[in-house]
Amino acid sequence: MKDQKAGISEFGLIDIIKRRYQTANKGLIVGIGDDAAVFAVDKTRSGLLTIDTLVDKIHFDLAYTPFEALGHKALAANLSDIAAMGGRPVLAVVSITIPRGLGCKDIAKVYAGMGRLAKKHGVAVCGGDTVAGRELSLTIAVYGEARKNNIGLRSGAKAGDAILVTGTLGSSQAGLEILKSKIKNQKSKIFQKHLWPEPRVKEARLLASKFKLHGMIDISDGLASELHHIARESRVGMIIDQGALPVAEEAVTAANILKKDPLEHCLYGGEEYELLFTLPARQAVEARIILSRAGTTCSIIGQVVKGNGVRMIGSDLKNVKIPDKGYKHF
Incomplete structure (x- = not known):
């Protein structure tokens, strides 16, 4: 990991969090380090949980990103994580930070873009949080499910594949x-x-x-x-x-x-x-x-x-x- 003066390395930071601060319980199957966390649900199913954030001027720019596209893309990133585990997305919660200057119509367009994609994949957008802030940002957490004995993992590749x-x-x-x-x-x-x-x-x-x-x-x-x-x-x-x-x-x-x-x-x-x-x-x-x-x-x-x-x-x-x-x- 780079020092503070040189800047932070994403995966160096993740490694430190994983080694020093990750906590677990009996239900956790896969923790930090894959596209989603995996935990036990019942004898046949595992639960999947992922979260992602998009921040204005870092991950998108409203100069060329329509509000509808922003909502769509923010949810798409999370659904893709569930897909990468071989899972089915079930529900999503959304936290949005809203800066001054954005009106209800703008925010409605964000949710409309998100909602169309959610409907296409049978995902319930069922809660979240709204706060004021300096930059527009969207944080979405998605819960999904997969067959307990068949989850796609980064660690699953085998020589000869x-x-x-x-x-x-x-x-x-x-x-x-x-x-x-x-x-x-x-x-x-x-x-x-x-x-x-x-x-x-x-x-x-x-x-x-x-x-x-x-x-x-x-x-x-x-x-x-x-x-x-x-x-x-x-x-x-x-x-x-x-x-x-x-x-x-x-x-x-x-x-x-x-x-x-x-x-x-x-x-x-x-x-x-x-x-x-x-x-x-x-x-x-x-x-x-x-x-x-x-x-x-x-x-x-x-x-x-x-x-x-x-x-x-x-x-x-x-x-x-x-x-x-x-x-x-x-």
Whole structure:
């Protein structure tokens, strides 16, 4: 962890909290360190609990974020965490900090965007808190449930597994960079995933119903960062194939406009909310077919191996280390 003068490292801080201050009880199954806490409910079900915060000028900017999109995205981030555990979201509570200058109509739009997504996934928004403050912020906690013996964990990957990812990658970061640039009149499709992400709840439940889940995480901080999370927690290495990465068309379009490499958006762009998971090779092929029939693309991008770290076989067939970087919260 960095010292106070240099700034705080997010995962260094989390590690200190986990080692020094985490408390537990008999019902706790998984504590700090995964996408959600896991606790016992009954003989067949486990409860899942996650929480996330979005703060103005840190996680969003009202200059280009509609209020409806803000509500949608804030809930989507939490639903994605539940999906990453193979779970079903059940209910949500919301705390909103409201600065001066925002009216009831603005706040109503936030809740309207949130409500539409909640209804789509059968989630009850059933309480929370409202306070005054200097910046607009949203904190949402979501409770979900999963089968007790089939929960997706960052620590579940096994050597020999295939590595899979849903959807395409890079368009969220690409859209953000276009939104923050001075470029005008670009197609709204480029912004879609950044402003209106779709959590892979349906896909996660489908996978959990068909397979014994191995390693799983959602891509919130970037593909490279999440690969490193699974590798560390599972104590394995990972090798990915550059040619197999599902780079989004929007990422290529934005990269051409901004004169950047779309591979950077694909590897290190955050807020994708796709599922990154591992399964035995034969089941991985089956998973691709099942998800495709359900309307979701899925790509096999690499393999879990013995060892540690993350490497990529490039288009020139060179095997290179992938640095552990992505979105940094501090």
